[in-house]
Amino acid sequence: MKYISFAFFFILTIILGLLLSMQIDKIPPLGKLLDPYHGFWQNAYSEDQQAQDELTISNLKEQVEVVYDEFLIPHIYANNEEDLYKVQGYVTAQHRLWQMDFQTLAAAGRLSEIVGSMALELDRTTRRKGLPFAAEQGISYLEQEDPEIFLYLNAYADGVNEYIDQLAEATLPIEYKILNYKPEPWSPYKSLLLLKYMADMLVGDRDLEYTNLRAMLGKDLFEKLYPLFPEESDPVIESTHLWDFEPIAVEQPEDLQYPSDSILLQALPQPTPGTGSNNWAVSGSKTASGNPILANDPHLSMNLPSLWYAMQLSTPDFSVKGATLPGALGVISGFNENIAWGVTNATRDTRDWYAITFKDSDRSEYLYNDQWVKSIMRVEEIKIKGEPSKMDTVIYTHHGPVVYDQSFGAERKDVNYALKWTAHMPSIEQRTFLMLNKGGDHADYIAALDHYTSPAQNFVFASKSGDIAMKVQGRFPLKWQGQGMFFMDGNDPQMEWAGFVPNEHNAATLNPERGFVSSANQHPVAESYPYFVFDHSYEHYRNRRLNQRLEEMNQITVKDMMGLQFDNYHLLAAEATPLMMTLIASDSVNIRMIDQKYWNELSQWDFYTNPQQSAPTIFHLWWRNLYKSIWGILDEGGVPVVYPNYYQTVQLMSKDAKDSIFDIRATPKRETVVDHLKISYDSMVVQLEKLAKVKGDYTWGTYKNTSVKHLVPAFEAFSYQNIQTGGGAGILNATSERHGASWRMVVEMAEEPIAHGIYPGGQSGNPGSKYYNTFLASWAKGEYVDFRLNKQDSFRNPLFTSTFKSKSN
Numbered sequence: 001m002k003y004i005s006f007a008f009f010f011i012l013t014i015i016l017g018l019l020l021s022m023q024i025d026k027i028p029p030l031g032k033l034l035d036p037y038h039g040f041w042q043n044a045y046s047e048d049q050q051a052q053d054e055l056t057i058s059n060l061k062e063q064v065e066v067v068y069d070e071f072l073i074p075h076i077y078a079n080n081e082e083d084l085y086k087v088q089g090y091v092t093a094q095h096r097l098w099q100m101d102f103q104t105l106a107a108a109g110r111l112s113e114i115v116g117s118m119a120l121e122l123d124r125t126t127r128r129k130g131l132p133f134a135a136e137q138g139i140s141y142l143e144q145e146d147p148e149i150f151l152y153l154n155a156y157a158d159g160v161n162e163y164i165d166q167l168a169e170a171t172l173p174i175e176y177k178i179l180n181y182k183p184e185p186w187s188p189y190k191s192l193l194l195l196k197y198m199a200d201m202l203v204g205d206r207d208l209e210y211t212n213l214r215a216m217l218g219k220d221l222f223e224k225l226y227p228l229f230p231e232e233s234d235p236v237i238e239s240t241h242l243w244d245f246e247p248i249a250v251e252q253p254e255d256l257q258y259p260s261d262s263i264l265l266q267a268l269p270q271p272t273p274g275t276g277s278n279n280w281a282v283s284g285s286k287t288a289s290g291n292p293i294l295a296n297d298p299h300l301s302m303n304l305p306s307l308w309y310a311m312q313l314s315t316p317d318f319s320v321k322g323a324t325l326p327g328a329l330g331v332i333s334g335f336n337e338n339i340a341w342g343v344t345n346a347t348r349d350t351r352d353w354y355a356i357t358f359k360d361s362d363r364s365e366y367l368y369n370d371q372w373v374k375s376i377m378r379v380e381e382i383k384i385k386g387e388p389s390k391m392d393t394v395i396y397t398h399h400g401p402v403v404y405d406q407s408f409g410a411e412r413k414d415v416n417y418a419l420k421w422t423a424h425m426p427s428i429e430q431r432t433f434l435m436l437n438k439g440g441d442h443a444d445y446i447a448a449l450d451h452y453t454s455p456a457q458n459f460v461f462a463s464k465s466g467d468i469a470m471k472v473q474g475r476f477p478l479k480w481q482g483q484g485m486f487f488m489d490g491n492d493p494q495m496e497w498a499g500f501v502p503n504e505h506n507a508a509t510l511n512p513e514r515g516f517v518s519s520a521n522q523h524p525v526a527e528s529y530p531y532f533v534f535d536h537s538y539e540h541y542r543n544r545r546l547n548q549r550l551e552e553m554n555q556i557t558v559k560d561m562m563g564l565q566f567d568n569y570h571l572l573a574a575e576a577t578p579l580m581m582t583l584i585a586s587d588s589v590n591i592r593m594i595d596q597k598y599w600n601e602l603s604q605w606d607f608y609t610n611p612q613q614s615a616p617t618i619f620h621l622w623w624r625n626l627y628k629s630i631w632g633i634l635d636e637g638g639v640p641v642v643y644p645n646y647y648q649t650v651q652l653m654s655k656d657a658k659d660s661i662f663d664i665r666a667t668p669k670r671e672t673v674v675d676h677l678k679i680s681y682d683s684m685v686v687q688l689e690k691l692a693k694v695k696g697d698y699t700w701g702t703y704k705n706t707s708v709k710h711l712v713p714a715f716e717a718f719s720y721q722n723i724q725t726g727g728g729a730g731i732l733n734a735t736s737e738r739h740g741a742s743w744r745m746v747v748e749m750a751e752e753p754i755a756h757g758i759y760p761g762g763q764s765g766n767p768g769s770k771y772y773n774t775f776l777a778s779w780a781k782g783e784y785v786d787f788r789l790n791k792q793d794s795f796r797n798p799l800f801t802s803t804f805k806s807k808s809n
Helices: 002-023 030-034 081-107 117-128 131-145 147-166 174-179 188-202 207-217 219-225 429-438 442-449 542-552 558-565 571-585 588-593 596-603 615-637 646-655 673-695 700-704 776-780
Strands: 054-057 064-068 074-077 277-282 293-301 309-315 318-324 333-336 339-345 351-355 365-368 371-374 376-384 387-396 402-404 417-421 457-463 468-473 508-510 516-519 706-710 720-723 739-741 744-748 754-758 800-806
Touching: 054 081, 064 081, 074 081, 081 117, 081 131, 081 147, 081 174, 081 188, 081 309, 117 131, 117 376, 117 387, 117 402, 131 147, 131 188, 147 188, 147 429, 188 429, 207 219, 207 351, 207 615, 277 339, 277 457, 277 468, 277 542, 293 333, 293 339, 293 457, 293 558, 318 429, 318 754, 333 429, 333 744, 339 442, 387 402, 429 442, 442 457, 442 468, 457 516, 468 516, 516 542, 542 558, 542 571, 558 744, 558 754, 571 596, 571 615, 571 646, 571 673, 596 615, 596 673, 615 646, 615 673, 615 700, 673 700, 720 776
Parallel strands: 054 800, 074 309
Antiparallel strands: 064 074, 064 800, 277 293, 277 516, 293 739, 293 744, 309 318, 318 333, 333 339, 339 457, 351 417, 365 371, 376 387, 402 417, 457 468, 468 508, 706 720, 744 754
């Protein structure tokens, strides 16, 4: 069997080599890769085959024991926190070193060093956004303001480096061999880079697109198509919540001047719309057991190795278990003996853009408050594999780095835009999670969140004592109404943030009367909240489905909460499909001409999106074509824009099908939404017939083609495609082609917490290991594994145990 595995792995590697030769600048010498003593053959193992009973690590204070369960989940038992995090670093590196290394190289804008010039523009973007700068600021701040966390970050780094130092050529992870490079030492800086990488992944802004749209549409039509609040917002904090604080007043300046012409720039990548995350907690009044139950399922890009690494961390003072981020301390989403917590993206506007006027071409001074201020030049050397380095000068203003200029994203010499972003500011997010890991009650939860700034998150909470809570936490700028929606004048002090919303004024709720708290990336608050709140991408469907079900449910069990995480009901389709069908059927000519086969399937659809159903595909293609048909006119200006969201589109269709916004100006006829419906329906029929011919059917699972891919796109042999699972964007089970529930957790806060978890991957980062994709099939079916806390002596049949001792003993 072992030789069959070797042969299979050999074939995969040859395929991979062919892909690499086409997509990556340099490939390793094949002789080195195929060397039986040092090449890929040495990676064809599972961790239990090479388990070590005893390991040594420098300067441990006391012995540490690590017990692995059947899924390769480590349970680390240490007598002090410094030893705990040192061994956490070592163990995580054992299973995820290449992933940790690769992600921090990406966060530092250094991918060109390993894959060549194909990553150059990505590296330039990363550095111009200021991610390495932000991590450097963070390290300086930690050294001065929080030496304890800095000590623990160094302990973690020491553990990682102990593992790296023990690696031989043969034991290098396979990706290093294929890409022909070696790991470099870990450091606290890299851990902070990882957190900045997450901040960048979860934040977006549409200031550029909104600036263009405002110039294109005018103020009135823009506000009609892009309202700040929808009719049914159903916010994170219940609409009836009363705010018991005196807000800081922020007055809107008079005579504000915005750019009046459209701006042609290269828009930065944005988070994928419709994915996001869910979390909620229900009080004991709504559960069968009388205990609170908490659930969390962050929806992110689904990759291998997985974003998350499951782990239990224990000392005599606490035991915590959940999902960790390889490269960061502690547990990010999890529970201990007393509390549970989880996170979803709060989707708040925490970065703004400022037009900068330089004095002359050397850009050494810029205009602020009608005075010339010295700028700072940061020269970025981007090393490129096999080529000379690229030097890129980034100008820093007091607002932040100048991202767009004549050498990046803009053709005009007079275009310079600086990015102001809360993630550039020093912060100590690591302390938040370590405090949560040890927390005992609601007061501890609030104290922990006071240290959290970026990216903004909705933190859900439940405790053994019966409390449930939600807080929208981040460093939120104090803004006047409308500030930050459009590019602003960097010379005008009125455009500055007025400060930050105090932590105690951030939206929060404790034990609401309705018996539950929830978030699904929707508006955080109702219009009664006294501070200006804005983002371009709030959810309007998952949140309403979630709250509707939580309102209805009683005698709730853990199994019920698992079912809700895997809920495939498509609320957008349930609201849009009858409207679309009614509108098109109102024209007797149209209804006679359309293809009845697909019409009948839609008529009988229950609006669930199970993989074997075909109706979800029909709706998706019809809706996608309709959406493009209606709003494609906005692209005619040739500048970046964003379309009105799905919710607003349905609202406009339902209110007036003959509204002038549906007219196609290029034709003499006055079109209505019915014309768009007919055109898009016909396009959908063509697409479905092509899909059935190519794929054999047009079921939702086939069309969606959910894939969990390796972090390097070219490594298809290490990826999994056509995973048959339901859901989709805007659905509670938000599993689309490449995004979905990256981690599912349900915890009942009983006397001894009852927990279950799962993610689409496995504990090992080694594609040759049976633990590489352990959870994938179960995850796709909505199944979970038992995730309870384990006492050191409670394992009946551990996979193996490793004891860490100090080299200095």
